[in-house]
Amino acid sequence: xxxxxxxxxxxxxxxxxxxALITPLLFFLYMGSIEMPRVVTIGSxxxxxxxxxxxxxxxxxxxxxxxxxxxAQAILSPYEVRGAxxxxxxxxxxxxxxxxxxxxxxxxxxxxxxxxxxxxLGPPPAGLEANGDRFVMAEIKMRYNAIFPILPTxxxxxxxxxxxxxxxxxxxxxxxxxxxxxxxxPCPLTFDKA
Numbered sequence: 001x002x003x004x005x006x007x008x009x010x011x012x013x014x015x016x017x018x019x020a021l022i023t024p025l026l027f028f029l030y031m032g033s034i035e036m037p038r039v040v041t042i043g044s045x046x047x048x049x050x051x052x053x054x055x056x057x058x059x060x061x062x063x064x065x066x067x068x069x070x071x072a073q074a075i076l077s078p079y080e081v082r083g084a085x086x087x088x089x090x091x092x093x094x095x096x097x098x099x100x101x102x103x104x105x106x107x108x109x110x111x112x113x114x115x116x117x118x119x120x121l122g123p124p125p126a127g128l129e130a131n132g133d134r135f136v137m138a139e140i141k142m143r144y145n146a147i148f149p150i151l152p153t154x155x156x157x158x159x160x161x162x163x164x165x166x167x168x169x170x171x172x173x174x175x176x177x178x179x180x181x182x183x184x185x186p187c188p189l190t191f192d193k194a
Contacts, residue, residue, distance in 0.1 A: 031148045039144065039154065042079055046140050047161045049075040054138035054165035057088055061171060061180050069110050072140060084142040085112030090179050092187035093124045093133040100124050100131065103191050106184020112141065117184070118191055125164045134167045134178040134187060 049072040056068050065088065073081055089107040093100055102121040107114040115121070121137065128135050144157040170179040173186030180186050 031151060035146055035148060035151060035154055038147070039157070042076070042142075042144065043159055043161075045076045045079065046072075046081075046084075046142060046159050047163075049081075050138045050140045050161040050163040051165075053086070053088060053140075054136050054163040055168075057090075057138065057179055057181070058136045058165045058167050059169040059179075063182055065108055065110075065182060081142060083111060084140055086110040087112050087114060087137075087139040088181060089115045089121070089137045089139070090181055090184065090187070091121050091135050091137060092176075092178070093128055093131060093135075094191050095131040096191070100129055102135075103187075105134075105178070105187035106181040108181045108183070112139075128164075128166060132176050134170075134176050135164055136167065136179055137162060137164045139163075 052071045052075060053068050056062075056071060057065075062068065068088065069086060072084065072086060087107060087109045090105045091102050092105050093102050100123070102124050104115040104117055104119045104121055106117065124133070125135060139160070139162045141158060141160045144154060144159060146154040146157075149155055167177050167179055170177050172178075173180070174189050176187070178187055
């Protein structure tokens with residue numbers, strides 16, 4: 001009985017037990033303090049690269065999109081974006097019955113699937129609701145690779161940014177200034193099906 005009472009009152013090893021209990025929490029806080037700023041920075045740079053690509057393609061017809069895709073890498077440097085999927089699309093606003101819809105007119109891609117010509121892009125963007133308005137859209141998607149793979153939520157995170165930009169230059173086709181991406185055609189006057 002005396003041994004049990006002595007064991008119960010002993011303070012030896014209390015620090016080791018406390019350290020063992022708090023260490024995993026400190027380890028996760030340390031990993032999070034490295035990963036979270038990196039996630040925010042990469043997300044911000046991806047959004048900026050989508051906007052920069054939209055601005056570049058809104059200015060004129062381009063025969064080579066290599067420099068436009070290179071913008072994403074330049075903005076995201078020093079982070080690696082070779083696996084990022086980029087879709088550049090030109091679109092038009094069309095009146096179908098009483099509704100206004102947007103349709104893809106030409107599309108180009110890098111590591112992703114280009115949009116089909118005539119596919120619906122959704123409702124017209126703000127400020128571009130008139131029949132015949134033309135715009136460009138840049139989309140970028142990238143899977144995040146965590147530094148610490150022990151954080152499963154971040155390891156499966158996929159960034160996805162879309163930027164719609166009005167035409168700022170281009171050539172006049174069918175009475176509207178617009179941009180045509182390589183291998184594409186100008187927007188038609190009308191689309192037969194919604």
